[in-house]
Amino acid sequence: MSITVNNITKVFGKQTALNKVSFSIDKGEIVGFLGPNGAGKSTMMRILTTYYKADSGDAEVNGFDVLEAESDVKKCIGYLPEHNPLYLEMYVKEYLAFNADVYKVSKNRIEGVLEQTGLTPESHKKIGQLSKGYRQRVGLAAALLHDPDVLILDEPTTGLDPNQLIEIRKLIREIGKEKTILLSTHIMKEVEAVCDRVIIINKGELVADKKLEELRENNEQIIEVEFDYRVEDVLLQKLPHITKVKNIGGFVYELTFSTDKDMRPSVFDFAHDNALKTLQLSRKNKNLESLFTELTDK
Numbered sequence: 294m295s296i297t298v299n300n301i302t303k304v305f306g307k308q309t310a311l312n313k314v315s316f317s318i319d320k321g322e323i324v325g326f327l328g329p330n331g332a333g334k335s336t337m338m339r340i341l342t343t344y345y346k347a348d349s350g351d352a353e354v355n356g357f358d359v360l361e362a363e364s365d366v367k368k369c370i371g372y373l374p375e376h377n378p379l380y381l382e383m384y385v386k387e388y389l390a391f392n393a394d395v396y397k398v399s400k401n402r403i404e405g406v407l408e409q410t411g412l413t414p415e416s417h418k419k420i421g422q423l424s425k426g427y428r429q430r431v432g433l434a435a436a437l438l439h440d441p442d443v444l445i446l447d448e449p450t451t452g453l454d455p456n457q458l459i460e461i462r463k464l465i466r467e468i469g470k471e472k473t474i475l476l477s478t479h480i481m482k483e484v485e486a487v488c489d490r491v492i493i494i495n496k497g498e499l500v501a502d503k504k505l506e507e508l509r510e511n512n513e514q515i516i517e518v519e520f521d522y523r524v525e526d527v528l529l530q531k532l533p534h535i536t537k538v539k540n541i542g543g544f545v546y547e548l549t550f551s552t553d554k555d556m557r558p559s560v561f562d563f564a565h566d567n568a569l570k571t572l573q574l575s576r577k578n579k580n581l582e583s584l585f586t587e588l589t590d591k
Contacts, residue, residue: 294353295320295443295473296341301350303336310336312497313350320442323469325484326477328494329589334477335375337494338445341475342372355442371436375448375477377428381421385412385431388420389438396439406434410464426457433464444474450483462487481582491581495589508581515577516548517541518560521570532556532563544572 296318303311311333318324328334339345341352343363351358357365380388389403407413410430415423420431429449436444449465450458458480465474465487478484484491485505493501513536526538529548534556537549550556557574564571577583 294318295322295355296475297353298337298341299351301337301340301347301352303333303340303345303347309497311340311347311494314494314497314499315350316492316499316502318473318475320473321469321471322490323465323474323476323488325488325491326475326494327479327481327484327491327585332494332589333497334494335447338372338447338475338477341366342370342445343367368439369442371439371441371444371472373429373432373436373444373446373449375451377432379420379428379431382419384419385416385423385434388431389434392435392438398439402438402440406437409437409468410434411460424457425452426454426460429453429457429461430464433468437468442472444468444472446474447477448479449476450478450480458483481585485581493585493588500588501584503584505581508584514550514553514556515583516550516556516560516574517545517577518548518564518574519543519545519572520564521572524567524569528567529563532559 294317298314298316300313300315301311302309302313314337326334336345340347341354341359343359343366346360351360353359354366355369357369359366383391386403389406390400393400393403407416410433412427412430412434415427420428423431450461453461462483465476468474476488488505490504491501492499521544523544524546529535529538529546532548534550534552535548536551539547541547548560555576557576560574561571
């Protein structure tokens, strides 16, 4: 295993940031790490990178204990924090040379990571002259400089425009062919496009750990319907194959069915039989966004 987390708990004052969280990540996986603001994502990443110490539980990166072998853990992790700390007055090559000295690695690595991250044409510019997308590339280049086996990326696409998003997404996929990546983001489409698996935490607890393939193969469907009048949940629960009824505001309902058969005709017939008008009716497959909302809207 590249990463193993076992019953990690971390408390700040009266606030429990993480409560007995456990998961493991195999070598070569790209895993999306999701949760609402304050769920504990950054806390977990900082524990894995040895910036924080857990109050209880244990974690290993590439077989090294994060408490007992901090130096070895740091050698095998590349970390890109949410707020990418860069020296804007430094030139790109100069900044990477500085990081090479910090990591005590050969400066011969610099040309390789510049090429890998698409920074070669920008390498003689000051970091402050670069776009946000290229600054993120500089952060990734610095994280890759010591050739780590594991990359931990905290919100790597925050603030990027659509073209920059596509470029960084492609870069992460390329890097993921050789390395294990734990990727925190609020952008569900990024996870669905890049990751093999998703881990979701909410209020410090792990609430889901699923392969993206499982979500794609899920035969559940969600029908969103708006009637012209309030309907009792107990009446809607008589619909065939229905597993969940949720009023999401006004006369709008989210109906979850455990079948791949299109249930819109049944909902329309239900409205007709109960003298209701259907103002809008749409079908959504169970996807990562709906799973995230279901598990964290509590």
